[in-house]
Every structure is written in C-alpha cells, then in structure tokens.
Amino acid sequence: AQKVTQAQTEISVVEKEDVTLDCVYETRDTTYYLFWYKQPPSGELVFLIRRNSFDEQNEISGRYSWNFQKSTSSFNFTITASQVVDSAVYFCALVMDSNYQLIWGAGTKLIIKP
C-alpha cells in the first residue's frame, strides 16, 4: 500500500529557531516522486520541491533544506532560522510512476511565534 505519514500534527517554535518537519512514505514502486507543498493562512497551496526516487542528493534553498533518505523512506524538511512568515500548513506528497494520483500526508501545521 502507498501511504504518506506526517506524524507531527502541529509544531510551535519561537522565531529564529530551526525546525524539522517529518515525512515518512510507503511504496513498493522503485520509481516515484516526492513533493512538499506549503499552505499559508491565506489558503492557496504552493509548490516547494520535487524529488525523484533516484536522486538522494539533499537540497538546500535559502533557509529551506530537504533530506531524502531511501533507507528510512523519509523526506524531511528543515527550516533554518524560522520566521513568522513560515507559519503555514506543510504537506508532503508522493506519486508513483505507475499511478496518476498524488498521495498526500495529513499535513503539519507550523506556528512560528515572534
């Protein structure tokens, strides 16, 4: 079965702290893609990153970084020096090469306190 688990329902940190959002996935396919999306309080969903199953290289984009580890089926997202504007719900998602349907995690609500 295919599944995405975001065990952290809600995380609250003080501004400037580092925070890691966990994502664990399950799939039997060897070719798949993993995504992170951000949903700020305004409600729209914004694409952050895509990673395919053959590329385990970690990615850094400014204060954002992603750690993809096939050995633990995880695709974790770290925000360094968090800011209030990072407050949002973050979703991890999985799509297999054999299927059109994105499988979404339940999301993690991140609250950054000033």
Next chain:
Amino acid sequence: NAGVTQTPKFRVLKTGQSMTLLCAQDMNHEYMYWYRQDPGMGLRLIHYSVGEGTTAKGEVPDGYNVSRLKKQNFLLGLESAAPSQTSVYFCASSYSSRAGELFFGEGSRLTVL
C-alpha cells in the same frame, strides 16, 4: 498572469441543490484535478483529467461529476448536495502526470446546510 482560477470562491447550498464549480487554467496544461480538503485529512482527489474530453475517478468520486469539454476548463458538479460535501475544493493543473508540480487555484469554500 492568472494561472488557475476557480469560481465561485464561496457558496452556500441547501441539501439537495445542485451547483457547478468552474476551474480555468491558462498554462496549456494537459492534466487537471479536483481535490477536496477537510480538516486533518489533507487533500483527497475527487476526479482528474488527462486531457480534453477525458475524465477519471479519484479517491472520493461519489456524489460528484466532472467534464472537460475544453482543454482549459474542468468543471466539477454536485447534482444533489449533501452536508458531507461541505468542504474546501481545490482545482489544480500540471504539465506532467507524475513528475510535474501542481498549480493550484485559490480554493472554493462550499457549505451545504
């Protein structure tokens, strides 16, 4: 630079009424999707389309119908609304069925009384 546009943004219906949500994209994407978002459940796929004139069922298709008569438009219909269909509906489009990022509309909040 519209991207994906959904109309209406808000709607209140009575049980049994019908309505149609319209999604329009101006990026020439082949793939379009309708999702619903409920608290604590992430996004669930209702129906999707892989091209003009085609539609397919997603995870939660019951009570909904869709049509893709034009490549840029994807309509979601509720023939007889039920309170369980109270949700926020998102339309999305992508250039690739799997590897492509999804571009989302702003969402449509539907309340069924």
